[in-house]
Amino acid sequence: MNPLPHFVQSPLLRSVRGVYHAFLGKDPVEGRGRRMRLREVFSLPAEAVGTLKQVHSASVLSFDPGDGDVSRGWKREGDALWTDTPGTGVGVHTADCVPILLAHREIPFAAAIHAGWRGLAAGIVEKTVHALAARFGDVAVGGIVAAAGPCARGCCYEVGGETAEALHGLPGGPGYLRRGKAPGKWTADLQGIALAALSNAGIRSVQAEAAGCCTICSPLFHSFRREKSLTARQLGFIYIRD
Numbered sequence: 001m002n003p004l005p006h007f008v009q010s011p012l013l014r015s016v017r018g019v020y021h022a023f024l025g026k027d028p029v030e031g032r033g034r035r036m037r038l039r040e041v042f043s044l045p046a047e048a049v050g051t052l053k054q055v056h057s058a059s060v061l062s063f064d065p066g067d068g069d070v071s072r073g074w075k076r077e078g079d080a081l082w083t084d085t086p087g088t089g090v091g092v093h094t095a096d097c098v099p100i101l102l103a104h105r106e107i108p109f110a111a112a113i114h115a116g117w118r119g120l121a122a123g124i125v126e127k128t129v130h131a132l133a134a135r136f137g138d139v140a141v142g143g144i145v146a147a148a149g150p151c152a153r154g155c156c157y158e159v160g161g162e163t164a165e166a167l168h169g170l171p172g173g174p175g176y177l178r179r180g181k182a183p184g185k186w187t188a189d190l191q192g193i194a195l196a197a198l199s200n201a202g203i204r205s206v207q208a209e210a211a212g213c214c215t216i217c218s219p220l221f222h223s224f225r226r227e228k229s230l231t232a233r234q235l236g237f238i239y240i241r242d
Contacts, residue, residue, distance in 0.1 A: 006220045010101070010147030010211035013238070019103045019110055020044070020089075021238040023149035023212055025220045038237075049089040049237055052078045054114045058122035060131040063090050079119050080128040082111035083240065084135075091237030095222040095229070096157070096215050098194040099149040099236030100125065106143050107136055110238040115148075115194050117159070121166040125197035133202075141202045148198075149236050150212030150221050154178060154189035157216060157225070164188065172196025 006025035035046035
């Protein structure tokens, strides 16, 4: 039997009935792709888990497995994806950016957000919550549960002045920035800033949590900063059960 890939889960999201989720890390089985992992490890139909061509934007899309040839992956550009179709999931690929997964305690919908510093600065988190409110009603926001997964944290993520300035202007941003060791450098906690963005969007703090560690200093996860690879990324996904 092949060993399982490392993954973490959010206790909050696990408490939501009718959904399954995971933030995957590195896979000890070389060459086992996303489709095979979903099928072999999680017994999920990979063709029913939608992803996007991520471009560090604030674009939010809905996913319908009957729309296009999803067996080969969507070619649509965006950085947040939601679905309300049972037997369907959505996911994002990350390697230091923040994967954020959302579900609702009563209404069967789920969403996945890819939030790098550019996306956070563009309001990708708030725009996703607003898109869900537009579809399911403002009252739905109160029942959303969210988790921000493994990503670049303040212990390791050093940024320059442009990035620090963009993050400093966000709600809660100043509290997650520290001066770096080198002149003109700062350290930023993307996970903390993502949680602040969820709060700014109307999600109560008791309904959102951090799940997982820093990708840069943990060997269990892929990290662009550490590995300098443009292709090594991990999947965070959430699936609505039939």
